[in-house]
Structures are given as structure tokens and as C-alpha cells.
Amino acid sequence: MTEFIPPGSRFHALPSPFPMKRGGQLHGARMAFETWGTLDADGGNAILIVTGLSPNAHAASNAQDPSPGWWEAMLGPGKPIDTERWFVVCVNSLGSCKGSTGPASPDPATGEPYRLSFPELSVEDGADAAVSVVRALGITQLACLIGNSMGGMTALAVLLRHPGIARSHINISGSAQALPFSIAIRSLQREAIRLDPLWNGGHYTEERYPESGMRMARKMGVITYRSALEWDGRFGRVRLDSDATDEDPFGLEFQVESYLEGHARRFVRFFDPNCYLYLSRSMDWFDLAEYGQGDVMAGLAGLRVASALSIGAATDILFPLQQQEQIADGLRAGGAEAEFLALPSPQGHDAFLVDIARFGPAVAGFLAVT
Structure with missing residues (x-):
């Protein structure tokens, strides 16, 4: 059992005990995160990035860790997520092995790795843990909440469980529920x-x-x-x-x-x-229809955010375009100024990681008016 922690990681101690949605609780748990840029005096320029299943918190190079991050082309000075304007926080998902507490972490009750004694993990647990980091940094409201892939699910759970936490939202190749193929x-x-x-x-x-x-x-x-x-x-x-x-x-x-x-x-x-x-099973369990009396659109309409952008790649078979369109339609039904953008990238679900020429301008354009 090994944890793989980037050298620039910072750590936030979660409230103890930390209750889990499906039962059980964690004691002495932590979240790994990294930051870029400078937080304004009023805390109004903060962006939170919640990730897919496998990334760590090292989205881009910074003073603590100059090695390239997994979203290096998207995040930094003068880049689409411009750290000369924004204070950016990226968290490693609860349940991961890259700094945040998960099944590979030691159980304080035994000193041995949790393994399968780790409580059942939900996307909603990851959302609560991410918000705990944001609050600890003194941020009352995010200027924008960005989630990609599994992070798109996590971001919707953040909006669900913490109303008013973000003024705007960018959902990239995400979904409001797992489909049978996935x-x-x-x-x-x-x-x-x-x-x-x-x-x-x-x-x-x-x-x-x-x-x-x-x-x-x-x-x-x-x-x-x-x-x-x-x-x-x-x-x-x-x-x-x-x-x-x-x-x-x-x-x-x-x-x-x-x-x-x-x-x-x-x-x-x-x-x-x-x-x-x-983490894989937590994605299968996630379904906003659970919060909309069996209707995923009602679940989405119950979320409150002023503006949103939902982006997808036309060739994505894992999180197909209709799921990003559904997110935009549902948020719009709830009163958000929401836009859906289908990008003709040939690179499938991973396009947001590699096709920065298409995804970068879309993100930058939305943030420019945020």
C-alpha cells in the first residue's frame, strides 16, 4: 500500500470525525491541495478545481513544485486560467492515494492501511471535503468552480450540498449521473x-x-x-x-x-x-436524480449558480455530449445563465487534457466575463 504525494502538496485536516454520506466516518483525515496566485483581500477571486479519478493536486508548476502539472497548458500566468488574476486551488480527491486520505492511508485506530475497511465513498463525500479546504483558506464564495470528468460530478455535488458556494461554474466533460455504458x-x-x-x-x-x-x-x-x-x-x-x-x-x-x-x-x-x-464505484453511484424525486433534470434545476458553461468533446464515448448538454439545460431551468459548448475535438474524453487549442479559449472566454 503506497501513497504517491507530490512534493508541493499542502495539507488540510478535515473535521474529526468526518461523516460519510453512506455511513461511517473518518478520524484524523486530511486533504492534499496546491494553490497558485494571490487571494484578493475580499477573497473574491478564488477558483476551485476538482479533478478526475487519477490526477493529484499538482495541476501546474508553482514555487513549491516547479515540475509540470497535469493541466500545465491551462493554468498559470497569462494562460486560460490566469493566475495573475485568479487565486486557484486544486484538491486531490478524498479516497485517492496522492495525499488525501483514502484506502491506502493508515487508519489511526490500527496504524495499518484502511484497505477495505475504509468507509463506503461517495462523490458527495469528496465534495464536502473539497469545500472544507476552501473554507479553511478563508474563502466565503468562489468566483468559479471548475470540475472535469469525475470532477464534473464532484462540482455538481458541491453546488448541491453547499448552496451559494460559487458564483459561476465550468463543467468539463462531466455528468449529472453515470450512464450504463460508463x-x-x-x-x-x-x-x-x-x-x-x-x-x-x-x-x-x-x-x-x-x-x-x-x-x-x-x-x-x-x-x-x-x-x-x-x-x-x-x-x-x-x-x-x-x-x-x-x-x-x-x-x-x-x-x-x-x-x-x-x-x-x-x-x-x-x-x-x-x-x-x-473512486470508480463512487462515480457509478452518483446520480442527481436522487435529489430530484427520480428526475435528473429536477435535481439539476435545484442547484443555484448565477452562470455556467458546460463543455464536451464530440467524440467522447465515456461522458457523451448529451450529458454536458443536459447539465446546461438543467442549470438553466434553475435560473442560471448557462451555455452548452460542443467542441469538435477528435481526442475523446481526454480532450480537455490535451486539446488546449479548443478547450483553452472556451475556458478563458467564460472567465473573462466572470
Whole structure:
């Protein structure tokens, strides 16, 4: 059980006990976060970023950690999220293994990792933990709340559970509920991990680690993060220059297979399997219809924010465009000035991470009038 904490992380102690939505509570829990820019005297220029499943709090380089962050092209001086104007906070999700308390963290009651004794995790728990960081920084109201992928769900939960916390909201490739296709993919990913004999009911070690299960889970994820259009344009049917198939007739033969294998191997030892299981399941459980008497649009209409932008990529199969359009329509029904923007990016769900040429101007344009 290993935690992977960026060197620039700061920590906020959550209230103890910290109650969880589905029961149970945490004691001595913490949230990892990083900041950029300077908070105005009135605290009115604050932006909170809540992330997808796997990122840490290091969204961009800063004085504490000059290494490039996962959203380096989007965040910084003169960039779409301009830190010369905004004070930006990015939190690592509750339940993660990158600084915030999760299944890989030590349980103060035993001194051993929580593993599967960690309480059932919901997106709403992550929202409450993120707001606790914001409040601790002296921020009464955010100028903008930004969430992408799973963070889009978390952001909606923040608006739900903390009315008035943000004047505006940008939801990027997010959703108000998990759809069957996404649930099915994540279910298979979790099954791949749990069926690895070395998972051992969550009691693995660094020496006996469910690497095969994590590799398969990550490969399935990466396939859905990009589009068929990009896979074709990037790799085509190019074969590897290798004689490996002579030794293993079912081994890697195409460049796309080699790419997936390399990507998965880089990931498996840098994300804790139990944390992956908990965060993945929390996304499947999230459904704003729960707060709208079974109607997701009613759940969205119950959220209060002055203005919002919901953005998606036309080729996203994991969080398809109709989900971002639904968010805009639902927030508009609740009184927000909400816009939906469909971007023709060929790069699928991951487009917001790599297609800054399209996503950057959309974010910058919205913030310019915020």
C-alpha cells in the first residue's frame, strides 16, 4: 500500500470525525491541495478545481513544485486560467492515494492501511471535503468552480450540498449521473483488479501486487478515454518491428497494443488498486436524480449558480455530449445563465487534457466575463 504525494502538496485536516454520506466516518483525515496566485483581500477571486479519478493536486508548476502539472497548458500566468488574476486551488480527491486520505492511508485506530475497511465513498463525500479546504483558506464564495470528468460530478455535488458556494461554474466533460455504458466499463475494470489473485481481498503488498489486474483495468480505461478516430489516425494498422510473435503467437503485434501496454505499466505502480476501486464505484453511484424525486433534470434545476458553461468533446464515448448538454439545460431551468459548448475535438474524453487549442479559449472566454 503506497501513497504517491507530490512534493508541493499542502495539507488540510478535515473535521474529526468526518461523516460519510453512506455511513461511517473518518478520524484524523486530511486533504492534499496546491494553490497558485494571490487571494484578493475580499477573497473574491478564488477558483476551485476538482479533478478526475487519477490526477493529484499538482495541476501546474508553482514555487513549491516547479515540475509540470497535469493541466500545465491551462493554468498559470497569462494562460486560460490566469493566475495573475485568479487565486486557484486544486484538491486531490478524498479516497485517492496522492495525499488525501483514502484506502491506502493508515487508519489511526490500527496504524495499518484502511484497505477495505475504509468507509463506503461517495462523490458527495469528496465534495464536502473539497469545500472544507476552501473554507479553511478563508474563502466565503468562489468566483468559479471548475470540475472535469469525475470532477464534473464532484462540482455538481458541491453546488448541491453547499448552496451559494460559487458564483459561476465550468463543467468539463462531466455528468449529472453515470450512464450504463460508463458503469459497465468501470465494472469490468474493477472486476479485472479483484480477479487478480494477488489482489487478495485488498491485502496485497509491494512484493505481491495485483499488477496484471491493474494493467487490464488501465488499458480498458485508456481505450475509452480516446476516440476511435484518434486511434486510427495515430496508429492505423502499423505493426511492430519485432520477432516477438515467433516466441509468443498471441503477444503484442500492433503499435496500438504496444502503446496500451506501455501506458498501463507506467500507471499500475503509481495508483493504489483499492483507491481505484473506491473512486470508480463512487462515480457509478452518483446520480442527481436522487435529489430530484427520480428526475435528473429536477435535481439539476435545484442547484443555484448565477452562470455556467458546460463543455464536451464530440467524440467522447465515456461522458457523451448529451450529458454536458443536459447539465446546461438543467442549470438553466434553475435560473442560471448557462451555455452548452460542443467542441469538435477528435481526442475523446481526454480532450480537455490535451486539446488546449479548443478547450483553452472556451475556458478563458467564460472567465473573462466572470
